Amino acid sequence: xxxxxxxxxxxxxxxxxxxxxxxxxxxxxxxxxxxxxxxxxxxxxxxxxxxxxxxxxxxxxxxxxxxxxxxxxxxxxxxxxxxxxxxxxxxxxxxxxxxxxxxxxxxxxxxxxxxxxxxxxxxxxxxxxxxxxxxxxxxxxxxxxxxxxxxxxxxxxxxxxxxxxxxxxxxxxxxxxxxxxxxxxxxxxxxxxxxxxxxxxxxxxxxxxxxxxxxxxxxxxxxxxxxxxxxxxxxxx
Numbered sequence: 001x002x003x004x005x006x007x008x009x010x011x012x013x014x015x016x017x018x019x020x021x022x023x024x025x026x027x028x029x030x031x032x033x034x035x036x037x038x039x040x041x042x043x044x045x046x047x048x049x050x051x052x053x054x055x056x057x058x059x060x061x062x063x064x065x066x067x068x069x070x071x072x073x074x075x076x077x078x079x080x081x082x083x084x085x086x087x088x089x090x091x092x093x094x095x096x097x098x099x100x101x102x103x104x105x106x107x108x109x110x111x112x113x114x115x116x117x118x119x120x121x122x123x124x125x126x127x128x129x130x131x132x133x134x135x136x137x138x139x140x141x142x143x144x145x146x147x148x149x150x151x152x153x154x155x156x157x158x159x160x161x162x163x164x165x166x167x168x169x170x171x172x173x174x175x176x177x178x179x180x181x182x183x184x185x186x187x188x189x190x191x192x193x194x195x196x197x198x199x200x201x202x203x204x205x206x207x208x209x210x211x212x213x214x215x216x217x218x219x220x221x222x223x224x225x226x227x228x229x230x231x232x233x234x235x236x237x
Contacts, residue, residue, distance in 0.1 A: 059097060063104045073107050073166070075139060078118035078127070085117040087130050094131050101135040109139035109166055120145045121152040121160055128163040141168035141209075143179070143187045154195035161200060169227060170209040179211035181219050183226030190230045198235045206231070 066074055076097065078090065101108055110127060112118050118127060124138040138160050145152045171185030172178070182189060197204065208227060212219035 059100060063100050063106060066106060067104055072105065073109055074101075075109050075111055077111060077113050078116045078123070080115060081117050081119070087123075087126050089117075090127065091131070094136065098133055098135055107135045107137055107165070109137045111139040111141050111168060112144050113141070114144055114147055120148040120150055121156040122150070125156075125160055125163075128160075137165050138163045139166050139168055140164060141170070142189060142192060143170045143172050143185075144168075146187050147172060152192075154192055157192055158196045158199075161196060161204075164204070166205045166207055168207050168209060170211055170223070171226075178213065179209075181222035181226050182208060182224075183229060184222070190233065193230060194234055 062074060066072075079085070097108055100106075110118065110124060112120055112124050118124055121140055124140060128136060128138050140157060140160050142152075142157075145156075169182055169189060171180050171182045171187050171189065173180045173185040176185070179185070206227060208220065208223045210216055210220045210223060
């Protein structure tokens with residue numbers, strides 16, 4: 001689920017992910033504008049350095065699918081984790097993907113994911129500073145970062161925000177043993193956003209990943225309401 005706000009924190013519309021690349025439009029009100037903002041391509045999540053696993057998208061096909069959907073953004077990952085990872089390992093694939101991004105006029109957003117080489121905010125910062133490019137952006141996932149061995153601080157997020165157009169929000173509860181609606185878990189989402197977003201001057205898209213085992217629609221509604229309460233409580237200009 002992607003919930004979009006404009007620079008004044010007003011709700012600009014939303015869309016719902018279906019599978020890895022399809023979307024269903026869902027407009028909460030006639031005054032809200034809806035659009036496909038990104039395609040959640042499986043690039044790199046199910047790819048190793050040595051071989052593509054069966055079922056993963058070809059890179060060119062992922063861009064073609066996004067083009068068909070009218071999406072200008074692709075979410076990507078940093079290979080399944082391996083022991084001797086170095087950020088320089090990504091140089092060749094980054095260059096290849098940026099060439100395709102130029103060809104298709106799209107932007108790449110790298111998400112931190114626990115099973116991948118870049119699991120936290122430090123890895124994202126290292127990547128976007130090693131390969132500065134207007135079509136390569138960080139996509140911080142707050143919950144994923146907090147579930148690593150080094151939970152991030154507000155300063156860690158603040159350093160990433162200049163490289164960020166989309167911020168991924170979901171919540172996790174140790175007591176429940178899984179993901180829960182935004183605002184109902186252990187992730188200090190409100191505190192992090194309160195410490196970082198008021199100083200931001202450019203628009204930022206907040207996206208919700210439902211991640212529920214059951215009652216997906218109800219969980220999504222609770223997450224949307226939870227994120228609304230968080231945003232409403234921020235001291236935004």
